[in-house]
Amino acid sequence: MAKTMQPQELIDSAVVDPTGTKLGKVGNVYLADSTRQPEWITVKTGLFGTKESFVPLSGAHADSDGVHVRVDKDAVSEAPRIEADGHLSSEESARLYKHYGLPMPRTSPDGRMDDRAQGRGTGRSEMDSAAGGKAGGRDRDRDAEHSMTRSEERLNVGTEQVETGHVRLRKYVVTEEQQITVPVSHEEVRVEREPITKGSGGKAEIAEDETEVVLHAEKPVVNKETVAVERAKLKTENVTEDQTISGQVRKEQFEVTDDSKHRKS
Template sequence: MIAQEQIPTVLDHPVYDPEGKKIGDAKHVFVDDATGRPEWVTVKTGMFGTSESFVPIKDASLVDGHLEVPYPKDRVKDAPHVDVDGGGHLDASEEQRLYEYYGIKWDEAWQQANQPGEGGWAHGTAGAAGTAGAAGMADRDRGGLAGEDMGMEATGRATGDDAMTRSEEEMHVGTERVETGHVRLRKYVVTEEVQQTVPVRHEEVRLEREPITDANRGEALSGPEISEAEHEVTLHEERPVVETRAVPKERVRLRTDEVTDEETVTGQVRKERIDVETDETGMTRDRDADEGRGM
């Protein structure tokens, strides 16, 4: 159990699950309206801490400057979304829904809050102690604890003047670098048929006859008058010969180019509004409207 005086130590500090995984940072502590006992802590989760998840603080503990809760990270992140009104107040139905999600029986939680050993506390709805809360106390106008008597603002800050501080949430969008895939070069061999025309030559036999003349008479009468003879001619031809050689053709490499696109990110931010109530006319005016929403 986190004591009331430990709330400033919890706020804006990391929150871890039982396995040592960081869930997020503690944003608000909600305390019981009637007792001031810490009941819930909200943890900023999601990308850039854009969401807040409620976690029971009853069985949480402070370890080495951070808060440990007995619930897995995924269970906390998937907790029901609860809209807290402008006063930072958690009503009974919302609190019951959260108890059921975390497997805590509403009746048992109510009985424990009313045990005499716990100081006779009566279980009521929970109000928030903001990040700047002194001792984590919230405004008790809605719950019964008089914050005005303690000289505190609605946010719990000690103050000596009569001014209110109006705050707004601003959305800050950043980028993170993530892997989207892998591209690799792979070289492999394929076989293709290639046709090429090449001229080839061959020899053919042609029979020539010539008459006996004075020019060739001597060669014609050089042998016997009547005899048998044989003469042979060798024929030749050219045939295609295929030879392959590896020839470098090109160099191939992978390079990455950064391309900038624009994406529209939609989120929700909360803004505080200050109304001016007058006893003279009984009417309520929106100060933002009077001042052109310039606050």
């Protein structure tokens, strides 16, 4: 559901073009001098939102998901680069209107826009001064003339999941030489002699004779078998580490110049 656009509520809102593409977030809101109504917004784009482009609010409406504008992303990215310093000159306004193909508003013939609302809660003095019938309106007007809002940029850093590489586990076959010592035995022949006493041997005669003994020996026999010895698997685990992210941010500083101290009384 569309809602009325209030300057203080537009800050940091999402900006969406007619195709539904998100252009960025609202950085500053510029009010028309004559109507004190929002006329332009700046959209934070680029890395860390360091760039700001002017986008017209003509025909735009605020919804629950952000500010819907009538210009597309290409027109915003090609818009003239103008410093978002809180004031638009008539020449700068004319350049922007010409770029977006919009007519100069009748309520602001010179094209000047002034006073930006920065941060939530600011811009209240601009809205109250427009309602001149309220009590205390003039006092608030005077306060607004002598007040200034200081703003600064801040880094918003998040994380996203990205693919960093692939890890593969495979097995392959290698051949290696192994040496195993195995004890083996064999038979040997030893000749034992013993004397024969008289009367213990038989009848003796001289003749040729022979006898034979079969010798045995062990020899190594090699057999191979395949056995499972180890299992490996891939498993991921989360490791948290600190990384330092740097980026340039801008901020405003106050400087007060008082020349009354140099005057002679």
